[in-house]
Amino acid sequence: MTKILIARNLPESVVAEAREAFDVTYRDRPDPMSRDEMLASLTEYDGVLVTLGDSYNAEVFAAAGVPRARILANFGVGFNHIDVEVARNAGVTVTNTPGAVTDATADIAMTLMLMSCRRAGEGERMVRAGSWQGWHPVQMLGLHMTGKTVGILGMGRIGQAIARRCHYGFGMDVAYMSRSEKALDHPATRYDTPEELAANVDILVTALPGGAATRHTVNADVLAAMRPHAHFVNISRGDVVDEAALIAALQEKRIAGAGLDVYEFEPQVPEALRDLDNVVLLPHLGTAALEVREEMGRMAVANLCAFFAGEPVPNPV
Numbered sequence: 001m002t003k004i005l006i007a008r009n010l011p012e013s014v015v016a017e018a019r020e021a022f023d024v025t026y027r028d029r030p031d032p033m034s035r036d037e038m039l040a041s042l043t044e045y046d047g048v049l050v051t052l053g054d055s056y057n058a059e060v061f062a063a064a065g066v067p068r069a070r071i072l073a074n075f076g077v078g079f080n081h082i083d084v085e086v087a088r089n090a091g092v093t094v095t096n097t098p099g100a101v102t103d104a105t106a107d108i109a110m111t112l113m114l115m116s117c118r119r120a121g122e123g124e125r126m127v128r129a130g131s132w133q134g135w136h137p138v139q140m141l142g143l144h145m146t147g148k149t150v151g152i153l154g155m156g157r158i159g160q161a162i163a164r165r166c167h168y169g170f171g172m173d174v175a176y177m178s179r180s181e182k183a184l185d186h187p188a189t190r191y192d193t194p195e196e197l198a199a200n201v202d203i204l205v206t207a208l209p210g211g212a213a214t215r216h217t218v219n220a221d222v223l224a225a226m227r228p229h230a231h232f233v234n235i236s237r238g239d240v241v242d243e244a245a246l247i248a249a250l251q252e253k254r255i256a257g258a259g260l261d262v263y264e265f266e267p268q269v270p271e272a273l274r275d276l277d278n279v280v281l282l283p284h285l286g287t288a289a290l291e292v293r294e295e296m297g298r299m300a301v302a303n304l305c306a307f308f309a310g311e312p313v314p315n316p317v
């Protein structure tokens, strides 16, 4: 029977489904694999269900030699923790779970936009600390989202889901930067560079894939182009932003605030960021809802099943 390693704790229904099809070794733990475990995952199993935090880089593949594993089925849409090129050269197929994550991740973007613009984190901390002095007409005034312009960096599935929410739900104008013009069912302005986009919006949101190709797309220049009342939101990968430059922009109040679900060196969140009042910090909650994680798991298992049945995998990357 085909030997599969499930490398991380998953919803029970997903593990049960995988067990029906494969000889499963279930690593029921929340932490990423050690280097030895990573090597063993490639040399002792036919396929691995992997996720964020397990870095299948060139060095790991080189150390593993000719892998026994022929597929890495990633649980998640983002696969910047896997060197896909190296995997391909080693004869290893990589799959992911697009679609399943889209709405939940777009919802977290809206959560962060609202929380940052309306200073909800700051207000909640004030109430908890017992330091609220009572309502008054100019207390904690934030940015009203209705009618403002959102700028989306990266207009894939998640970017488009954020755009729809902003346009239809909040009456916002939509602007974006992406490699190609997108056929959308609502008006949107496309800009060619991140700087131009940043200069023309009230809220800048990143929905880029992460990894080498998009590293530090939001750098000091892009942050400098933003307007002082503007907010920045990141729900994609921490490395799309130069975190040190973001911290400086926030400290110097060159932008009004930020809402972050992801970090450059996750799970480390710099103290300088945690010290700031004008940021909302979430622990990578993008897809954190049981039914979403179950759907992601079902997709990962479906990719494994198709692969070992000799059929085309539904979600190759």
Ligand code: 8YV
Pocket (backbone or CB within 6 Å): 051, 052, 075, 076, 077, 078, 079, 101, 105, 236, 284, 285, 286, 287, 288
């Ligand atoms: C996942 C995500 O929960 O799907 C993704 O790429 O960023 C998440 O929300 C996590 O990364 C698992 O891969």
